[in-house]
Amino acid sequence: MAPAVRVLCDLAKQSQENAGVAWLIGVPWMPWTIVSSIRCLRYKDGDPDYAAEEGELRILLPGGLEVIGALLVGSDAAKACAVATKIREVLNLVSSNDIVAATRSSSSDGITFFSQALQPIEQSSFSAKEFWESTALLHCQVELGLSIYTSSGTSSDLKKQLDGKIRDLAESFTSSTTVCIMEGSSRSFLARSQANEELQSVFPDSALFDSSIPHPLAVKLLTQQSKQTDEVIAPVVHYTPSAEGTLLHTATVSLDVLCLVSRNSALHKAMNTITRALTIQLESIGKALSARNTSLQLRPYHFKVPASVHPVTAIFDKNQLERDSVDLRKALHSRLGLPLDRPLFRVANALTIRGPQFISNRIDGKRLLDVHLGLPRCGISGGEVSVIDGSYEYYHYLQDRMDDKGWGCAYRSLQTIMSWFRLQHYTSMKEPSHREIQATLVEIGDKEPSFVGSQEWIGAIELSFVLDKLLGVTSKILSVRSGADLPEKCRELAAHFDTQGTPVMIGGGVLAYTLLGVDYNEFTGESAFLILDPHYTGGEDLKTIRSGGWCGWKKAVSDTGREFFLRNKFYNLLLPQRPQAV
């Protein structure tokens, strides 16, 4: 009786190429469970370049995760098994009988799974929540200082010593004086690598951060400095002068690992997972320092991306400009099957972990964020909801002591849209003031200089000019001759929210709104629009904003027959497009 395989990721999406291998990732305590998949990028003569893949997989995957199989497109299960067995060998994993082989033909999306004995197996459902119920996340950070003395600096001597030091450090992770303290939110636990600590279910239930991953258990790596010895030798000072031309090289290596362990792990096993992960990271960074330059500031960062149920790790050079690391980011996107039009692996997007907590990277200023979250639907039966993807700040009248009542609504909508681009890390530019927006339009020649400081309205066209000039963002403009025609555009708007996910500005007559989503029944034609109204003049109070309808679903035709959009006005819609940038 073949076991069923459980899949936690969208394998079809991630193996979109016509040929190639995708590694199937899982954890040893949950056999037959595919937690995520990583596309193979390095090939040699048609087969995966195992040596190159090994190096990159070791860094990318948090500790505790293993390659448990392979998905081959356009090939057979036997080949998939062989490939998976080989990579496991290269990665020094214990030989397993539970390898999952999967195949997909290049023409269809359907994936078939096979056991190692090449028997086909079924797929059953599994949720991320169930996964995290039996898995805990550990986080450990270590700063290592290296001091190397060289005489009349020959660089090969430096390299040799550096390699030696790295080896010694890696060994000392498992020495008998190395100790771990694991901090949960309420208790701390002591673990030693050599000792055989009792099996305990030590990991506390922790709330899921951002509803996707649990908060990690902070692990501190410590050295036992004092011990009971038979002889206590009082301190001595020895001074040794150095030979002429002796140089001292110092380097710091920052290690930062995340590990997945079973909640039923014994403490010392959890510690071993941590020390193994630290050793792997240390060796990778050591190799890079040795090969290139000891003053490189390589730092590991962790990212949580939608494609994977667990975080992934990437090492960036802190001194390198973002544009120079674009190749590394593109490779990461490819490996995880992520689209190339959103910057998911910029350092600014990395997970920030403080102690046993993930810290949200949301910027908490004085404006409210995402005021639409949690609003109930408005009752379009059979309707499909499409809303924006990502965060924004709510800009409206009278904020920042700018009295723009009566004329500033489009400016506010533009500020809301630009805040979306900043919060998604396409730019770090702060939203421009009304004056700065006007100055931009004068600069590009769209308006006369007298425009600056005036109270003149702007529309969707002007907004598209400003977005292009300040952010390099292109926009699509949709026009309708009458407000009554807007519901017809719903299909297009829904597609926009599903693919681009950016906020939309609707301008018509003398009113401008920000549109955050649509609820649309294709067959009945009923529609509702999620409107964020910049005409609000009150304070930053979510309750007031929602109860007053300043952010809410507006039916195109209300139950009393009133139309939300004006019949006799034409409307322009600004649909900003995501720039193709990672």
Added chain:
Amino acid sequence: MRTVVGDEALDGAVDSIVAAGRAVALGLLIGRLGSGGRDFVVGLVQTPVKEDGGDAAVLLSSSGNQSRSRSGAGSMALSIDAEWVAEHARQVSRMLLGGLSVVGLYCLAPDSAFKQSTAILCQVSNAVDAATSISAQERFVLQISTSPRRLACKVCTVEPNGSSSLKPCEWKLAKISTNLQSLTCTYSFDASIPVRSAAQADTFKNKLLSWTASEIKVIQSAEVLINNALQEGENYSGDVQLLLPFNNKEVVQGDNPAIVTGNVNFKGSVDARAYGFPREPASMAIDAIKEDIIASLRNRIDILCEEAEQQSAEQAPLSLLSHCSQDRAEFILPRRVLLPWNELLICDYLLPSETDKEIRERYTYLFGQELPGDILQSEKFFTPTPADSKTLKISPKGEAKSKLVSLISALFGILVPILVALAVALFRK
């Protein structure tokens, strides 16, 4: 009103001071300053007689004459050599283990004298405060009046505006010394301190002290195990192990790579001890033992430097006060010994050239009594292995001198028999 808790045994100690029959007596109070917590006094230490034979504290009558009788009529005031008392306090506080310090002074005098002597008592109290390593801006004054027989405990606080006053405190007795928790810790370290060419002019002392300063931060932030476990219960006596951050090395400023002219290797172990007071959390005793580690290192460096300062340039050309220059050097720091005192332990530091005899003499002088028991030798001196002996150059205090002495005595051993034989031969002739 502040409450100061004294050990039950103090009653007897005070009685013997009164019974000694002197008009005035002065000494130090040993205990723990609460600074917000509870204050304790566990013992009294008499101030030794001055180098010129005079007492540290005398009674002066209004005419300025010294008075030796207790029943002096009229206004009498105390005259105290504050500097002498402070120096005694400095040396005694060096010998106290973690958790204990010099918390003030006691004074025996006629009651009327106390009324006139507030200012001088404050002055001495502040001098004692300044002499101990951590100034708390307040110390206690225990006034033992002879006529009428009375005990009054006061606290002398230095106000923000600079003035001081004596405020009364409540004095209670309880069993303290036998109820203390004691912690021990063997702290080992092996530090490699590079000497950059830029800092060549630095002295060994400065290098060591700056290393110690950075080590303080590491020790204070270290995690602590007591008897191999993380939890601290009510009863926490035992061995403390410090857990330091893994491979914690200072981030170094300046050129990288830097030119170095030498390397100072500072290694060894220190035996640290501390006392915890009843019904207090283990964290206070843990802080005390961490401070004891640091104080122990600093005191050893200071003692070795004081030793070097007292010698002339010819006798000890190379000391901790020398600059890190071209020559190899080795300095053996004093080792700690533990001595019994009043149901507790105190410590002293032994230079390589000293013996138990010096320890006993110092103890008797500073603490006013014979050593009541054995010396606990908790540490050993570094003995170089045969391979190292080639690199040894100098250890402090004239090993060279003793070599010369032994040479001379060897010669004597040869010469004398020859001379005697000659004399005998001559005599016979």
